[in-house]
Structures are given as C-alpha cells and as structure tokens.
Amino acid sequence: MKLLKLVPDDTNIDFVRLRKMAFALTLLLSLLCVGLTFARGLNFGVDFEGGLMIEEKFAAAPDLDHVRKVVDSLGVGDASLQQFGDPRTITVRLPVQQGADEGATNAVVKKVEAALAQNFPGATFSRYSTVSGKVSGELIRNGVLAVVLAILGIGLFAIFRFEWQFGVSTVVAIVHDLLMTLGFFALTQFEFDLNIVAAVLTIIGYSINDKIVIDDRIRENMRRYRKMDMREIINLSVNETLPRTVMTSVTILLALFALLFLGGHVLRGFTAAMILGIVVGTYSSIYVSSSLLITLGLRAEPPAPAANADRAERIGPREG
C-alpha cells in the first residue's frame, strides 16, 4: 500500500528568511486587531454583560422586524435579536432590568414569552438565562484571570524546562494568538460568552503544544550541531517538524469541522474560535515564537569546560 505523505521528505524551506516581512505583517495585523476590538467592541453574551437572553424556536422562519416590534412594544428595554443557526431559532437579548430584582427579571421573561407565543403561533422557548450585573462582573474577572494565569503558568514552564528566550517568545506568540482571536470576534460580532473563554484557553493550550514541539526540536538540534548558525538550526527544526505540524493541524481541523457543521448551533461560535486558533497558532509557532528566538539572541550552548572553569578544582601551594 502506498501511504499518504502530505509533506515530502527533506523539505528545506527557508522560513527564517521571510521573518522580517512576517514580523511587519504580524505587527500590522495585531495592531489592526487591537484597533478593531476597541472600535467595534465585543458582542458580550449575557454571562458577561448581565441581563437576560431568551432563545425561542419558531414554527416557521419569522420576520425579524415583526419580532422586534413585538418585543419593543412590551417596554422592557432595547432588545437585540440574533438569528442562531437555522432561521427558525432566534435569541432575544435584553439589558439588566431596572430594580435589578429577580422578580422583575422573571416577569420580563414571562411577558416576552407570552407575547411571542401569542403573535407567532407554535413558538416555544428553547432556553433562557438571566445574569445579574454583579455575577457578570465576577465572570469577566475570572475569565481574564484564567487567561492571564494560563499564559504566565505556561511561560514559566517553558522557562523552567528550556531557556528564558523560549519562555519570552512563547508568551509573545500567545499574546499574538489572543489578539487575533479578539479581532476575529470584534470583526464577526459573534457572541463572546463564557464558552469562548474556554475556547481561548484551549487555543492557548494548543498553540503552546505546537510551539513546544518545535522548541524541543530546536533544543535537540542545538545540542547536536553546536557550531551551526541559529538561523539554520531553526530552519532545520521547523522543516523537520513540518510533517507533524501539518498532520496534526489537519486531523484536529477534520475533527473541528465535523463539530462546526454537525455539532449544533450552541457550539458554533466556540468551534469557529477554535478553528481560527489552530490556524493562527500554527502560523505563530513558525513566524512569531521561533523567529523571535533569533532576535532574542538565543545561541547554541557554549562548550562545556568554559562554563565550569571557575568552579573547577585547583591545586596550589599551601598557605602560611
């Protein structure tokens, strides 16, 4: 049987040569993402913004304007509507109710449901949730804290297991991945909720995984070819691990695409974030973290005796 090889043997692509251009591109894209995030903002879900969300399933695809009119006529605040997956499913989001008392929120849920059921025969609710402003603040705090801790923890691990340059370059690459993800959510205005935080943490985990594999190979090659130039070592390492990088990305993408198309609408944003993360993470492994190692001045280990010269045993005349 002839086996499939996605990447031919002995590739020798000069990845490092393009790194200056890639840096510029990366920087530009990152700035763009930051700008986008600030300019458009993220479409926070109820868990982060507080308020209530009702998902309603209609008998037939309803007219959004009609739905909006029905909800607006209840005088419960500015409703935002979103079609969710199939055209029959619509989410209605409302801000935190004045008085912030659960009774009030409840009454609103009931009112909206009753109004929709009345105006659109056959409409049934699929789920709803309400989150108070206080809890949503905590969820944001915990989410941010989780991401920061994950980055720090993994950076420390990389420093502990490798050299400091690896730690720094990995953290920079991850911040890059994070910015890209935020930019993506700002651009598409997909709902950013608690599940997306899990997706972000997974992207971080995957991205690091990818970087560690290459870093590990760089370290191995540094020991093997002490005299070799750092650029060559990095090029060699990236090329050697290229078949694995492609194989793994393809298998995970296969699994994720299955989830994207078949996994139901609730998980769609989550899966989309993850797919983007895989692509971005693979890019940043080569063009951010590995290339940055050169800039940070990582060098092959100096010959062993020199390092221990001052600690070596000595013999001399007796004093006194």
Place this chain on the structure above:
Amino acid sequence: MLDFPRWKVLSIWALLAVLVALAIPSLLPQRITDQWGHIPHPRINLGLDLAGGSYLLLEADVNDLQSSRLEQMREQVQTEMRRQNPRIEIGDISTRDGKLTFMLRDPTQVDAARERLLSITGGGAGMTGQREWDIQVVDTSRFVLTPTAAGLNQAVDRAMGDATEVVRRRIDELGTREPTIIRQGSSRIVVQVPGLQNPQALKDLLGKTAKLEFKLVDATATPDQLRNKQAPIGSQILPYPNNPAGIPFIAVKRSAIITGDMLTDARQEFSQQTNEPQVAITFDSQGGRRFAKVTQENVNKPFAIILDNSVISAPNINEPIMGGRASISGSFTVDSANQLAIALRSGKLPVALKVVEESTVGPDLGADSIRAGILASAVAVALVVAFMFVTYGRFGVYANLAVIINVFVIVGVLALINGTLTLPGIAGFVLTIGTAVDANVLINERIREERHRGRSIVQSVELGYKEASRTIFEANMTHAISGVIMFVLGSGPVKGFAVVLLIGIVTSVFTAVTFTRMLVAGWLRRAKPKTINI
C-alpha cells in the same frame, strides 16, 4: 524500550478492559441499567445544557444577616440585664451603623454589666479564641458592641450551612428528580434541577424566608395612623395586601404569641366550610399551651398571621383554640397553600437568598444538542481514523485502536468520578480525539525520520518512541496547566470542558504512548519484518 514482559502486557490489557467496562452503563439506556440492581453501574451525569432543566445561583444577603444579628443581640442584652439580680436598668438602646449601643442608668454597674455581656458575646471563643463582639465603654456609662469580622464570618458560615439544608429540604419536598444543591464560596448556593422546565415555583419557594409569627392585632390604630404608618406605642405597622378593610396595612402588637419554631407540622388541606385551600398547622406542646392561653384571653379579638413580616390573614378568635392545632386561611390557591406548607415545614431560612443567575434549557434543545454532539463525535472519529490509516498504514491502525479505546476510557473514568458531561464537554471530547492523535503523529513521524536517516527498524521504532515521549510529555504538561486553570476558575460549562480535557490528557498519553508501543513491540517480535511501511 521495546521489551514488554508478559505481566506488563496482561496488566495493561486488564486496566484498559476495566476502564472500558466502566463506560458501558453510560452508553446503555437508563431503563436497562436500572434493572441491574446491586451490580455497580456508574453513569455519567448529563449537564443541564444536555438534559434540560434549571440552574439557579442564590446569594445570601449578608447585610440582612448582619442587621438581624444586631436585632437578636439587642433582645439578648435586654433579657440578660433583666434576668439576674440585681437588675441592671438600661436605656437609649439603638442599633445604628452596624453597632449596638445602650446607656446604663446607674454608672456604678459598669463592671457588672460588662461581666454579663461577656457571657453572651463570646460565641465560639472557646474554639477559635476570637470574640464575636467587641465591647467598648464610652463616657463612663455608654456601651458599644461592635460585631467582629471573625464573628460575622462565622455567623455567615453557620447561616449558609443551615440555609443549604433548608433549600435542600424545600426542593426535596417539591418532588423533583436528583437536584444538586451545593454551597459555593462564602455566601452562595448553586441549585441545579434537571428536567425542571419552569423554575418559577422553585424560585417562589426559595425566595420565602418563612418566618412565621402570630401576633395580636392592635385595633386602636385609626385608619389615618395606618395610612401614615404611625404605630401606636407597643405596636408596629405591617403590610397586609389582602386586607378586606381596603387599607393594605394593619397594626399589630410588637410581641409575638407564637413563632415558627414552635411548629411541628404544616399541610395543605381544604376548608370544610368553604372548600377553599388552606394550611393546617400543628404546634409543639409549648406552642400549643401558649396559643391556648392567648386565645382564651382574647376571644372576639383578631390576631394576625404574619409570614416574612407581611400579614397574610387576620382572623377573629371566635373561641379558644386548644390542642395546638390551627389552620391558616386566606386567598390561597392549592399551589400557594402547598408552597407555604412546604416552607413552614422545612424551617426558616436563616438568611434571605436572592437569585443572581438563572438559566433554563428546554428539553428539545438538550436532546438536539446530544444528538448533534454524538453525530459530530462519530464523524470526527471516522474522519480521523481514515486519515491516520491512509497516512501511517499499520502504525495508523494501532493509533486508531488507541484513539477508540481512549474514547471509551474517558467515558469510563468520567462515570467513575461521577462527572458531568456538558455541551462544551462534548467539544472537549472531540478536541481530545484530535490531540490524542498528535502523540501518535509525533511518534510515527519520528520513526519515519529515523528510518530515513538509515537506522534499523527496531532502532527507529525505539528512538521514535524515546524522542517523541519527551516532547509529548512537555506538550501535555502545558495543556494540563491551562486545563487546571480552567477547572479552578471556570464555572458551569467551562468546568465541564476542563474535566474532560484533563481526563483526556492522562488517558491519551497512556493509550497513545504505552498502549501503542506495546502493540508495535508485539508485532515486531512476532513478525520480525524485514521492512516497514511507514
């Protein structure tokens, strides 16, 4: 690297067999496993997003607790000063700014008063060495009692413990299936009730603090006084929403005849005269005696039945009520009467609880999600398996075997630790399938590389596993770091995702590295291939 003694092979197979067997009950319909009786059959719980149901996050009102604690202390101080001889006369008692202050009429009694205060403000002093209240004397005769932080924390802790119990009893009385009620942090309770579609009844029930009191009505209050909420001396004005007199307020005497803790039972029943729903209550002997005495002395006067500081009914005492049994009527429906009965029966909530987060998932959406999740997982596995096979041939088959066993092992371990599968958990599953393959990709690519460099088959395989194992360890460690952080800081669905991810990391390393190495080693020894196709 490649020699596996027989005992090692057997124990690896045995371990995997046990873990896979643990997965079986979760994969069978519940009605089948229910017939197994005493055979242990751990099952995975489905999260609310899959099973449908309601989730509530309740938060205790700490301020409310603080003020009721002050009130209690005020009463205690008043009794304590009067109880012993000589009586210590006090006045100007107030509970402003979270402090209790009062004056001694006779400044020479300061030491005696302090002595008595010490006995009632110590609290858990014996256990923690910390006082619950600080006692200060200012201007020679004014006492200031300030609750200490430690005392307050202890009180919150106790109240939350009790509240969790009360919540559990009330929910159990509703007859819902397998609710989860857990304390979270210092002042919160998480309630999850699978299958519950309308949490309104639940919330109404939890919202009640169920503080029941019977007090005599103060008939001297004029309608003007009621409207202006000016209570006659010794009385207080309480809301009375269903007052037949039209004014939604009523004046009652401050001191209670009977309080809820003298109750032994409460049931919903129908009135024999009007056939309307009402709540029948039974007092303990002390409560029964007191109720009998007061009703004897106050025939033809009304008394108020007060629930959570709101009057629900103010019936006339037509005749003395002996025997410690009474019934509360008002404008009840069967449901509301039943709820009141449950609330009274399950005891008083020591602190008011507020719903700060709530979500409900309908059963259709949950079922849709399960179907979609299973389909996606199956397709993901099929795609990955096919892809691995065409890329690595025989080595791909071993990797596939590892991946499939891994799926069952994760289910088994999840069932064993009584874990909950949520929708993001399914995503975690799919992702684990992807990353588990990564370990085998690393190994197989390395074997390819070593073969390409011209090493022998055995050497290549050995080096492949050895070199790749280090990378796999490091990569999975970083994954685990983010998994642990998600588990610790995440809530609800994120936690479910983290659990699957963490289990997957451990099991996939075992199946993808140890298990496939055993398979490969066995084949190399048996077949002694001259060439390998990788």
